[in-house]
Ligand SMILES: Cc1cc2nc3c(=O)[nH]c(=O)nc-3n(C[C@H](O)[C@H](O)[C@H](O)COP(=O)(O)O)c2cc1C
Ligand SMILES: [Fe+2]
């Protein structure tokens with residue numbers, strides 16, 4: 001997309017990335033992603049963040065639609081991760097007088113990633129920089145998503161350039177603002193972005209949200225995804241809820257199955273959940289990237305896990321999912337368990353032990369069965385589904 005004016009003299013000059021298959025070489029991007037960069041043209045000219053390296057030329061073209069990139073005075077680095085700093089060396093070459101502004105912690109990363117020391121000027125928390133008609137105020141928000149992270153506030157227009165916070169996956173489909181886009185498509189991708197990328201840093205996210213409480217914010221301009229102008233409180237509310245790890249009253253049933261035994265029971269568990277009227281999502285761990293499993297587990301308060309025994313332990317895709325949830329430190333979940341075995345068993349025991357590490361609360365009967373589940377075992381599965389659903393609905397009353 002070409003440059004888009006957010007307010008007089010303030011432009012989005014970012015790029016859409018529909019090419020990268022895996023963000024950070026891990027997370028699938030079925031709907032792409034945007035790297036948002038913002039240009040402020042005043043007596044002094046500032047660029048807030050850049051884009052991923054391979055898209056540097058597109059960023060430069062967007063800036064050129066507005067002015068000669070050689071006229072840049074400041075590059076504000078809210079975040080040093082290369083999805084935002086990749087084009088920094090090129091911008092620096094094009095703008096000989098460029099001053100790079102970031103927190104003191106950005107200094108080390110700038111040197112480590114790009115060998116750049118000259119031209120860096122640290123800013124401090126609360127510092128105000130005048131550009132002419134506009135000014136910028138910097139707020140340190142460490143670990144949303146890296147230690148050097150900060151946000152930049154433009155008081156005259158009440159715009160918060162929030163960096164990764166309040167961002168999401170999903171390229172911008174022709175529109176930039178929340179009111180132009182189909183949010184039903186963007187919100188699940190914001191949740192997947194939050195849970196997998198920022199998820200480990202729930203406390204820093206809470207601190208950042210508390211810190212912003214005193215600011216009057218008319219527009220939230222994050223470094224990925226839609227710009228929130230019609231209702232900035234919507235994305236702040238979602239990030240607030242997600243970082244408190246509350247979970248909506250509902251159930252995600254995640255199972256794996258090689259030959260259909262565990263799946264047969266999973267179907268009956270699902271019937272049990274629905275019989276009690278709880279919202280339910282069923283997901284096959286073998287065919288769904290763990291980032292989607294984690295996002296749904298972050299969404300709902302309750303989770304039911306089912307897996308066969310494999311090599312004496314739990315089926316690998318389920319173990320991978322659980323380890324991801326553990327890595328991202330997802331807490332406060334209710335969990336139901338079922339699992340199958342051929343001879344020694346081991347799936348249920350292995351899942352139980354990871355769940356104990358996670359301190360998730362086990363709900364309902366644990367259903368363990370040998371091979372094809374019998375009708376009695378299927379009925380226990382339904383009882384498990386009913387128990388988890390009842391519990392999650394009761395908790396939400
Ligand atoms: C590759 C493979 C490895 C297995 N390893 C074990 C094992 O170590 N211990 C065990 O009790 N059962 C083991 N089983 C048996 C399965 O757990 C059992 O057949 C189960 O009913 C399969 O459920 P599913 O159809 O949902 O995959 C293994 C099965 C397969 C196919
Ligand atoms: Fe990041």
Ligand SMILES: [Fe+2]
Nearest residue numbers: 081083164223
């Ligand atoms: Fe990012």
